[in-house]
Amino acid sequence: MSDLVKVESPLQHADFAALSALTTEGGVVLREDALLGHVNLRGNAQDPEFVAGVAKALGLALPLAPCSSAQNDDTTIMWLSPDEWIILVEGGKEEATEASLRANLTGHFAVSDISGGQTILELSGDDCIKVLQKSTGYDVHLDNFPIGKVVGTTFAKSSAHIRRTGEQSFQLVIRRSFSDYIWLWLQQSSKEYGLRIAL
Amino acid sequence: MKQVNRLDDGGRINRQTPLNFTFNDKTYQGFEGDTLASALLANGVDVVGRSFKYSRPRGVITADAQEPNAIFQVGSNDASTIPNPRATQTELYANLVCSSTNGWPNVDFDLMGTVGKVGGSAMPPGFYYKTFMFPQSMWMSYEKMIRKGAGLGCSPLQPDPDSYDKLNHHCDVMVVGAGPAGLSAALAAARAGARVIIADEQNEMGGSLLCSTELIDETAAAVWLVSTLTELAENDNVLLLPRSTAFGYYDQNYIGINERRSDHIGETNSNGTRQRLHKVRAKQVILATGAHERPLVFGNNDVPGCMLASAVTTYINRYAVVPGNRLALMTTNDNAYKAAIAWHDAGKSVVLIADTRPSADGFLVKEAMKRGIKVEFGHGIIDVKGSKRVKSVEVAPLSADGKSVSGQAVSYTCDTVASSGGWSPVLHLSSHTGSKPIWRDDIQGFVPGKTEQAQHICGGIQGVYDLSQVLEDGIKCGLAAAGDAGKNVSSLELLAPTVTKNIETPAMALFHIPHFKPTSRAPKQFVDYQNDVTAAGIELANREGFESIEHVKRYTALGFGTDQGKLGNINGMAITANSLGKTIPETGTTIFRPMYTPVTFGALSGSDVKQLFDPARFTAMHSWHVDNGAEFEDVGQWKRPWYYPKPGETMEQALARECLATRNSVGLLDASTLGKIDIQGKDAREFLNRVYTNPWSQLAVGKCRYGVMCKEDGMVFDDGVTACINDNRFQMTTTTGGAAGVLNWLELWHQTEWPELEVYFSTVTDHWSTMTISGPNSRKVLEKLTDADVSNEAFPYMGWIAAEVAGVKARIFRISFTGELSFEINVQANFGLHCWEAVVAAGQEFDITPYGTETMHILRAEKGFIIVGQDTDGSVTPQDLDMNWVVGKKKAFSYLGKRSWTREDNERTDRKQFVGLKPKDPKVVLPEGAQIVFDKDQPIPMTMVGHVTSSYYSACLGYSFALAVVKGGLERKGQSVFVPLADGTTIEAEICSSVFYDPKGDRQNV
Amino acid sequence: MLHIYCPYCEEFREEDEFHPVGEAHIERPLEPEALTDEQWSQYLFFRKNPRGLHHEMWVHGAGCRKFFNMTRHTVTYKILETYKMGQQPSVVAEESE
């Protein structure tokens, strides 16, 4: 595509670049991991050929346990359901990822590029757990929600897939059309702790 | 003003921080640590309100959540005012402003008081039903009068300036109540390693220990309290929630708690959360809610100065307030002696203890006697004299069973009457989940019954009142709960601290103190203070045949106030039981429902207010729409451009301009909100055959088709265009509102009925930005943006191609919802705005005109295209829509909805059918939703034969038109129908074809 | 608010992640055209409304999007089991209920 093509993440209008310069303090840190490649994968986890084909295509084994995820340097796979995963790759690599999956898979499967349909928010900071407690009824205690776990759940009046990436850091996979609502929600629910935007 | 009743020392108040407050326009002073009630009592304020029915003066009677009288309007202005908080639970803050809730116009002189005095006997229970139900037409005005008289407070008139929020929790053990039982339980569970939350409604944790004079481990109870709270606070696994009322217990150990975070500081807290709703999912729940003391029912027991014995103790020991000078105490038990002892020890005079028992020699009885306090056994206070304050009491000997007066009454001068009829376990929460309380004779109270919840109880809630036993009970309960939550507690040995166990004389089961006269003629003996329900009223209800306690409650309004009968219900049951010759359990049980005490709407709404009330969804092009002056319409949660008025333009002018521009040149619509589903798998085609009414077997790669979906009842529920991407892949389009429902529908059938079909569905609604260019010049615009051949030959109607548009990969669908030559360009949404702006720039030379949903609606209606949900309502078949062409006749599989079309009702020829309407007057636009009749002269009620579903003025056609469903309408084309309006006039219209514009469809095919 | 074990996510989740769908184990007739109107209406409209155990279908809408079944007591709201689509309940009501 031409360099003249303008590309905008769902939260472009929030202007995180400008906001990040405003505050350096805050119990909650928010960053948009914008414009990644998002690929939705469906297939039969009981089919060894499917599982092997995915591993070959991505160089990363498909997480099969409920609510688990897998990650290497350039790919993250999140379990969404027994036959559905989301694959995150560097922005622009979604087409190659889709092509590689199609080349390595046989039988019944489905691959959809949904890179335009969602974005990733990274929530961290000392008080991010409190913000999550305001946002979802899921138990975010480390005992129940260890690092690497991913859950699809309600998020305020929207929904999200939440993946724990550290003791106090989480990835939220959210839908494009709800992203402004979730941005407003996060501002409101982190107000008492202070919100810092990171780049 | 001096706090006349305040002691010079003692109590848990801070004399260093005086706080001024205003009650009924008069300013008083209290101290930090006071409740509003304790501060008023300190100032010698006797009358705090007027009763609802009789308008009698009332004073503070309790020191807890039971309070029926001291119910105030708190707050200084229309935004901050709160109706009906209990003064006994309202912490004092500087400059608090409050007034009596039910005093109208004021507590000292009350218009209703006159009515009440005269009307006393004219207003027996059942008064609403008997007097006000007839004539029914008058009910509205009666209701107004009752409401005014009832004075249930005023709602705030201005928006609430504070913020509220909600927090979700999960824990092993949730402890409700931080008295000695709850604290021991929490301590034990925490030491066992459990995640513990403990909530208490008061500002300080400690419950009864806060006013106790007992020793724990040979030191003051307060010392044990501090060390326990410190240990709990230092444990990371424990969350302490003071000022937090567990208001509801819901299924599967779910507890709702309202925490008041800043109400005690002042009116508005601009910098944080005023109240926070905690939603706790617990593995195990411990109810340590204690017990409420019951007052005795006796003559004129509502005169200000009549209080619960435990309230008197609490005001003296905790708040250093002795609410009078001369006390008379009536009791059925030892515990209440504490009030007299505290009163005496504060240097005031106890004129008498009337103990209804024939004799007693427990520890507290002896302590009282040691102080020289006069005790009359086998006696009761049968009447109180005084109106705005107790002046004296009549004390008479009672028969051994307490049911009659057995001798002459003696008068005692006093200003305060404390009474105690024993204790009622606070089992409200257990009752919320459907557990039926059971009566226990030994403690004369209901306790929680069988439950489905993982619920434990300890302390007062199960009738364990002795402090040493309570502490032991708490520890046992805490360990049991931690064990049930999966913690290893076998190695844990915890010993309860030592407390001297005092000898107690058993209590007497007595609720209602007799008078010389029969109850019906005795002085009023109040049971429910808030609703003015008396013992006589309950007995009358019983005589009139209301025997079940549930019926008695509804007849008398017992327990129907904001206090939910906390104080009066058990006494009411006891009186009913006695008058029917039954036992208390035989008259029924007592059931409580959430909320335990009222919760503000602010707390219940949390942060879900204003712009967070409902999520607003936006397309990638939203900022452009805003910049270009669009007015927006809510379509589900989406904000869609409705129309784009130019400066000075009316809506009608804007719509006419947008419609004409699209029909004559080219228009541009943001259609991104349409639902889009990526369907993949070798059985995708077969699946489409089963869920759509039309056939899909022949749809070639590169082609699109319109389809209609029906539910199994044969009624249309969604429609849209589906494109064949390749033999194993289709992209389905749904309506904007139907997107989630359709995806769910497909999954439902796949997962439950046809799992053997190899097909997957994924939503791609948000992935694609969709822009439709429509109109005779749309191809010229597109040609400027793409190298692809978009001629009619290369790219005919109902086809799709993959091409680059404005440098971005796109799928272009040649489909039309306007009837004009149209191209629907889909690009990855991150490029949506880029592509839109490129289209606008390319279209400039053709004066490309953005249009919104309203123009889209007009243009499609001119073509007779339906909008599901506007022209259909879940009761319309494809046949009703005259859309037989979309119904597959030869499909092998009996697809969804098909069988239902041959149900008798769906084959009627007089079903409401979809037609066009042309008003006789071409300028009149029929109201959408208006009913249609055949005979305009038929008297009301007229026979309604259909309704208008869509109606517009068409600038393109030059006349108004409508779409409608009319009985047998397809056979009635050319006939007139009438639309009667609310103002009595009627509009005549002619039934016509639903296609008004380009009936042959030539324009979209060019 | 119910606490529901999703047999696919293999853990308990809050009720607001789910939607109830209706009575479970209703099978679509294989040959709808062979049925009388009355038989078809039984399938379409008539549902049990027991006081006691009820087998009902739910969907984990905010989670895995899978439909599953639940045996729930309609008086106590106690959930006795959840089980995957295609499986049969292990807890069933007594005949007399």
Ligand SMILES: [Zn+2]
């Ligand atoms: Zn699930």
